[in-house]
Amino acid sequence: MNDVFGRRRRADEETAQAVPEREPAAPARExxxxDAEEAHPESERVDLGGLLLPVGPGFEIQLTMSGDSIVGAVVLVEESALQVQAFAAPKRSGIWDEVRAELSREVAALGGTAEEREGPFGPELAAKVPAQGQGTQPVRYIGVDGPRWLLRAALSGRAALDPAAAETLEGVVRDIVVVRGDEPMAPREPIQLRLPAEARQAMEQEPEHEEFKPFERGPEISEIR
Incomplete structure (x- = not known):
């Protein structure tokens, strides 16, 4: 009798070893x-190549330039501004922790202050950045690590201090789609943006003597290198 139970126990152990343990399914994010490769809700977005940027009533969109390249976008609404930039990141680790520390040091070197706090997207920086002839201006630096990318956002103006004003622009961040692409990129390399197809066509159709300006140059923040 003991031998029968022993054989059964050994058989159960062998069966358990033969069936690999299943990894728990990742919960669906709300x-x-x-990321462009994951399922995301349909929404009205401007196609900037590396970013699909949500738009809403009263939004004005500007582009942030680095030389001749478009590396970021600015959303202006009422008395607030949101600047967003996407960067390449390693496959197995995020970079927001180290970038956040560097931003804090940069702000301090300019004579400003930066305090880390927990925000709706995780750790963020509440900073006061020196402004020419205006003392300091408040800025909230937000970062979100994605698959092989970092999305960095900066809230300024009224949204940097007023939660009600920030809510609209935080909603923009939540609805952004990052198009990283498959090409090899060095960590921290900006994900390049481009003008929407409609804007490019309009520029080509404009008479040469009339300068078409679908987007103006947006306010600059320190670049990640």
Whole structure:
């Protein structure tokens, strides 16, 4: 009798070893920012190549330039501004922790202050950045690590201090889609943006003597290198 139970126990152990343990399924996220390769809700977005940027009533969109390259976008609404930039990141680790520390040091070197706090997207920086002839201006630096990318956002103006004003622009961050692409990129390399197809066509159709300006140059923040 003991031998029968022994054989059964050994058989059960062998069966358990033969069946690999299943990894728990990753929970579906309720909000972004999203990666282009994952399922995300349909929304009205401007196609900037590396970013699909949500738009809403009263939004004005500007582009941030680095030389001749478009590396970021600015959303202006009422008395607030949101600047967003996407960067390449390693496959197995995020970079927001180290970038956040560097931003804090940069702000301090300019004579400002930066305090880390927990925000709706995780750790963020509440900073006061020196402004020419205006003392300091408040800025909230937000970062979200995605699959092989970092999305960095900066809230300024009224949204940097007023939660009600920030809510609209935080919603923009949650609905952004990052298009990283498959090409090899060095960590921290900016994910390049481009003008939407409609804007490019309009520029080509404009008479040469009339300068078409679909987007103006947006306010600059320190670049990640």
């Amino acid at each position: 909000s972004g920012p999203w």
